Amino acid sequence: MSTAVREPFREVTSAVVPLPRNDIDTDQIIPARFLKTINRAGLGEQLFHDWRYLADGSPNPEFVINRPEMAGRSVLVVGDNFGCGSSREHAPWALAAWGIRAVISSSFADIFRNNALKNGLLPIAVSPEELERIVAIVRDDPDAEITVDLEAQEVRLPDGGSIGFTVDSFARRMILDGTDELGYLLAQEPALEAYERAHPPRVSTLAAE
Amino acid sequence: MSDPTPNSARPRTIVEKIWDDHVVAPGTDGAPDVLGVDLHLVHEVTSPQAFDGLRERGLRVRRPGQTVATADHSIPTTDRSLPIADEIAATQVKRLEDNCREFGVPLHGIGSPHQGIVHVIGPELGLTQPGMTIVCGDSHTATHGAFGALAFGIGTTEVEHVLATQTLLQRRPKTFEVRVDGALHPGVTAKDIILSLLSRIGVGGGTGHVFEYRGSAIRGLGMEGRMTICNMSIEGGARAGLIAPDETTFEYVHGRPHAPQGEAWDAAVEAWRRLPTDEGATFDRSIAFDAGELTPMVTYGTNPGMGFPITDRIPDPASLADANQRSSLQHALDYMALTPGEPILGKPIDVVFVGSCTNSRISDLREAARMLRGRRVADGVRMMVVPGSTEVKRQAESEGLSSIFTDAGAEWREAGCSMCIAMNGDQLSPGQYSVSTSNRNFEGRQGKGGRTFLASPLTAVASAVTGRLSDPRALL
DSSP, X not given: OOOOOSOOOOEEEEEEEEEOOSOOBHHHHSOGGGTTOSOSSOOGGGTXXXXXXXXXXXXXXXXXXXXXXXXXXXXXXXXXXXXXXXXXXXXXXXXXXXXXXXXXXXXXXXHHHHHHHHTTOEEXXXXXXXXXXXXXXXXXXXXXXXXXXXXXXXXXXXXXXXXXXXXXXXXXXXXXXXXXXXXXXXXXXXXXXXXXXXXXXXXXXXXXX | OOOSOOSSOOOOOHHHHHHHHTEEEOXXXXXXXXXXXXXXXXXXXXXXXXXXXXXXXXXXXXXXXXXXXXXXXXXXXSOTTSOOSOHHHHHHHHHHHHHHHHHTOOEEOTTOTTOBOHHHHHHHTTOOOTTOEEEESSGGGGGXXXXXXXXXXXXXXXXXXHHHHSEEEEOOOEEEEEEEESOOOTTOOHHHHHHHHHHHHOTTTTTTEEEEEESHHHHTSOHHHHHXXXXXXXXXXXXXXXXXXXXXXXXXXXXXXXXXXXXXXXXXXXXXXXXXOOTTOOOSEEEEEEXXXXXXXXXXXXXXXXXXXXXXBOOOGGGOOSHHHHHHHHHHHHHHTOOTTOBSTTOBOSEEEEOTTTSOSHHHHHHHHXXXXXXXXXXXXXXXXXXXXXXXXXHHHHTTHHHHHHHTTOEEOOSSOGGGTTOSSOOOOTXXXXXXXXXXXXXXXXXXXXXXXXXXXXXXXXXXXXTBOOOGGGGO
16 A cells, blocks of 8 residues: 555553653644754754753753653653644654654643654553553652553553553554555545545635735 | 535534535545545645655645645744844745745745735635635644634644645544623623633643534624634644634625635525534534623633633642642743732733734734723833734724834734744743733743733733733723
8 A cells, every 4th residue: 555654663662751741732842943944853952942951051950851861761651631732743753853652641632643643653542540550650660661562552561560552543554564644645546536526626726816 | 516415314513514525535444534625724834844745755736726825933023125034934934935936836925915824814815715624734723713614733744645635634523512602791802702711621621622613602703703712722622613604704705815706606605504513413522601701811821721810819729639730730830930829910011912813813903902092001011013914914004003003112013923933033031921812821932931821902902001911891
């Protein structure tokens, strides 16, 4: 159906970056002034910029991802309603550029979830109680490793327990295969031509004003 | 236009009707529906990587005639005859111009009489019409829902999909009825209705849903007030929010540059009359409140759901049972430097911003000017008025509104997003307080360390005049 555009992804095992705050908006994930770039790459330095750096530009030692042991971790655990606010895809780009492969929360904003899935970044929604359980495990053992298994749709915990989750079935298959949606859409050409014949344009932006 | 009324007798909501009318290919084998897009709005910030994607795959823009671009987010709102001083922003704007030229997309860029905030110019040009699907790489695309269109924000990968195919893969959303009956009191506006809704359901309350705003209070609003409400749907987590079209809608669209004309107009209106939600159709969720009970609203926290009547006192985190909510509120009050129990009225402010895709249209500026006429912006307060489009600017100047603003000591700027998103240098200094007619009060949204009180244009003007957060009803 489509050719691979990225590495297929099945699972990731990592210690956790804990940021258990509710309603983390896209302006916190990457402030708007960094959206003047015309590239996708290179946004990792700006991830959580205004929490991460002090007024003089030095790293804020109290902010979680500045702790030395966080380097190389690829699972972020956050509070409810992660990614609310703008449609900027720079948010998942910045998370992925820093090295995050999966974000675990009790809920995600719709546009952020869509954008994340299109970049192979997994938004994993679990119940508030299960999120609390993961946060507690990390609180007790900050270096505890967990596994996010997309194939099995479960988070495996160091105590042997597991938590099931659901990812949109179509997006899941794309990420497992390393394909993307555009190939699928382009393959719809016959349906698209039929639709366009039946639906003449409602406006023409090319017409003189 | 195809008939949005199906043969089946099952009552449907307006969202279902528009959806059914735009399915290019129904989802099979676990795939989402392929949804056709009638109008794609493009701006400089979320499009460059999408055009790059087309080039990488050797694709063209499938429907340039259903696509339109403008520059609004990163451009200065100062003298447009000068080059853009910010080199990175200048490169981004230049890239938009180059991409539009290469791919044949019409552009209303700097210097065009139609330049403006993308959600202001669509309706202004008559491109936004009932029953359409409209998308843009911008979360405030729901603004166009005021016309009974299904309009929502998308990411840059989806922008690429629409450029290439004029379609999107989408799951059918749930529906959420927001019923507002009754009549607004003087000094209370559309902005206060939406801020009140957000304070009731919270910043994630509408996730997964599309709002349909209904009821006599909504019907009583003009199109620009309806746009203010639909604009902030995303602040409640709903990607889209809409209002069924009626005579008010038709009157607004009629005669605009891209509106249907003659017989085509009559046929269009006939089809649009079939769009409203059928009697007996059901919603997944509902909420109702009375407009007559509303007072001017203001936000006190760091998301748009943290709002209350302007006469209230700052809430106490200790009163909240849920630990996460308690810490969120505490964090917000720390950032805003507000103390539990203190009244918000009378809080000294530094900046007043009237503008943004929420409140920068001609009726917003008329309301603001009416209250400001014969008064002055308080000493020590900076007031910026930024029209939503070059056309709004022209009209405001011809009506004498701009003179009222400048005579009062406010700045009168060129059209753009400006201090709503603070990408272009229009920004707060750390620690400053603004009263802003925009849509987001997130930390640093209007400049790193800046603190935002979201409110209506009337509340903004009342506060500018007194130098303190003020109830506009005292100045009516």
